[in-house]
Structure formats: structure tokens, C-alpha cells
Amino acid sequence: MRVPSSDRISVVVHHFGGDGRPVLLSHATGFHGWCYLPIADRLAERTTAYALDYRGHGSTPRPEDWAVDWDRYGDDAIAAAEAIAPDGGLVAFGHSMGGAALLMAAHRRPGLFDLIVAFEPIVFDPSQARAEEPSPLVRSARRRRPSFESFEAAIENYSSKPPMQAFDPDVVRLYVGHGFRPAPEGVRLACDPEHEARTFETGATHRTWDVLGEIGTRVVVVGSADGAGPAEVAPLVAERLADARFVEREDWNHFTPFEDPAGVAELIGDAIDTELG
Template structure:
């Protein structure tokens, strides 16, 4: 159980070996990372969580988006999976920030975190005058319903960014990210909730506590020279026990485009 009496959904993907927690990006959910887990079933027992307002985890009706509560969700999931520590974490975008928050609050819980372009921004930069980002606009315009699951799959597969995703990722995104509704199927993650999460991504103060995190962290960035990829090496510099890995041929959606390569990266970093 997380804060606000939120019951965090945790999905066990099987496998053998030490526990691994997969932590998803904004607007997605844990099952989107099942193709990564499938490549790791001989090395890890893999789990994934759904943050509040995403996938199978509901959010309080009157809850305003607060990134610190996402940290609560990550911590609640991690403690359920590995109450005695020894956990490996892979966090993508928002999910990377959530794992870093959890590691700060519970030292010793994680043996390693692989954070792919985590959403952690310097707190000494005034972003109050920023124009709405393309991600915010896209979230608010996101079509909330379709006639069927298959219609949703066809729609997403036909246009960026999901036309570059592995086909299994798109089907899992739709299959576990939509629910039956009178009009056909409807998104579980409300477009306004997703948009507000993007809008408030610079509001939390995780940047300030990065030097206090002793967990070994591998910060990964794709080849985009902007946004989370631009900040990623600075995050690695502030962490006490970290390394930075650049994947110039990748981008912010790398884990969805190349699940096998992401799995290989996790294995390489644990050796």
C-alpha cells in the first residue's frame, strides 16, 4: 500500500534469479516491458509496477499530480518485492525518477538501478514560463477511446512514435492500457492525467538529493541532444556512485524500440 491508500499493482513476469523491478514511463504501464522481461527469464525474477493513474493502479479521485507520490508508489512496490533489499531496478523516464526517489528514502533497498533518461531536472532553473511541450500537447489531444482493441492497435502502429516500437510492445500497451467501455475500449490512463504528469515533471526536487543516494546507478541516454537525454550526464555527475552510458543510435523510446538490446544492457550492468 502506497500513500493516499493507493494499492499499487505489481505484475510478476516470472523467470529465475534475483529480483528485478521494471518501472514505466509516463502514460505507459508495466506490461509494456514484458518483452524486456522475456529476454531476462534466465537471469532474473522480473516484476513491473503500475504507477497511480496508469494501468491497473487507480488514483484518488481528488488527487492532483504530485511526483513525490510516484516515489511513494515505487517504494511501496520495491518493499513488497524485496523487503530485505538486494533489488535490481530498471526505470524508464518517469520510472527512473521514481526509483531514484525510492532509493533515497530507503538506502540499501537497491543493489543497482539502471535509469534510462530519468525525469530529474535541475531545481535552479525557472521553468514557469516554458511553453507547453509537444508531449503535453500530444497527451491532451490523445484519442481516449476506440471501437475495439484491434482498432487501437492499428491506429498506434501506423504513426509516430509507436510505429517504431516492437509490435509486441504496442499490443501490450493497448491490451493492458485500455478497458472495455460502452463505446468500445477506453484508455485507463486519462489523457489529462498524462498531460499533467508531463507538465509537472520539473516540479519535484529529486535533483537536490542526488548526492545523498549511495546506490549504484547507471544513467543511460539516447542520442537526442535535448530534454532528458541532455540532462542525463549531469545526473550521473551528481550521483555518488554512478556511471553514464550513451546509446547514440537510440532515443527516449529506446526500451520500446529494442527490448532485447535493453535487456542485454541490464545484464551487462549487473556483471
């Protein structure tokens, strides 16, 4: 379904089916909702899963001449969540950027969520931000090959090199199948590399850090031990939240939702049982 958000954008929300309480899956920068179908499938006996595509990702368009503003990702999360659970009480899983957007939504719409599982959300202290050379993620996004001669060629390319070399094969196929569009040259990325780069570049500029203590929603913050920025800040995010529990998995990394969908689905199910009974 398509639901209205800010800037006259209609956000695409995918219904993945299942049987049970509704759960919203919220994706990371550069990806899209379909990448989380393997997680949804493993939760299907106990939840009804939905996933959204944020603006400029997957099937949701980017406003023309839009300078990336992370607060608008929060608008998209609210639009999707309210469409799924207009009376509130939703459970949500957010990965990276998707975790930050869910926290924005929870701050602006108290009661919208009963529980958020935030996997290394991109929420940094903006007072610590400093001008520096573009991060490897920004440089990598700007160098990303935007098109291939076919879907099959794209799958073969991504499956042969890191980080996607370690992804569950279904995730790679879903990333390509729903993240590329037919084009004169073959197929082209729906998420423009420059849009992805700008999203990475501006990830420390939103002010969610300053309002974490005002968020009343129960949050399980998940962190890994891979040493990257989101992993380092995850326990600090949990400390600042009003009602949160921190879970660290030393055997995981920032891409684990794509590498081990079964393990992440189990974590989400355990969080629902533990936090909501």
C-alpha cells in the same frame, strides 16, 4: 499483487516470472508495467522480473481529485520494491518517469536497491525551470484520443503513426491490451490523457535533483543522443550522483526500451554483471 501505497492507493505489481535475482521494471509516463514484458522475457534465464503500474496508469487507480505530485510516484516505487524485496538488495530498471521514481525511493530507503539502471530519468534542476508554453508532450497528451471502437482498432491506429510505428509490435499490443478498459463506446484508455499531460507538465517540479548526491545506491544512467531534454540532462544526473556510471548510446533515443527490448535487456544484464559481479 496489490500493495498499499500512500493516499490509500493499492499499487498493482505484475510478476513476469523468470529464474534468478529479482528485478523491478519501472515504467515511463503514460505507459504501464506490461510494456516491459518483452525486456523481462529476454532476462528470464537470469532474473525474476516484476513491474509496477504507477497511480493513474495501467491497473493502479488515481486518487480522486489528486493534483499530480511526483513524490507520490516515489511512494509507489517504495511500496512495490519493499513488497518484492523486503530485506533490500533489489535490482531495478527505470525508464523516464520510472527512473526518477526509483531514485526517489533509493534516497528515502537506503539499502532497498543494490543497483538501479536509469534510462534518461526525469530529474531536472528545478532552479532552471521557467514558465513557458506547454511542451509538445503535454499538447500531444491532451490531444490523445481516449477511446476506440475495439482493441484491434486501437492497435491498428497506434501501429500506423509515430512514435509507436517504430515500437516492437509486441509492445504495442501489450500497451493496448493492458492499457485500455472496456467501455460503452468500445475501449477507453486507463491512463486519462489529462493525467498524463499533468504528469508531463509537473516533471520539473520535484526536488530529486537536490538530493542526488545523498543517494548511495549504485546507479547506471543511460542516455541517448536524440537531443531531447532527458537525454541532455542524463550525464548531469550521473555527475551529481554519489556512485554512478554514465552510458551513452548514440544509436538510441528516449523510446528505445520499446523499440529494441533485446538491446535494453542486454544492457541491463551487462550492468548486473559489471556492477554486481
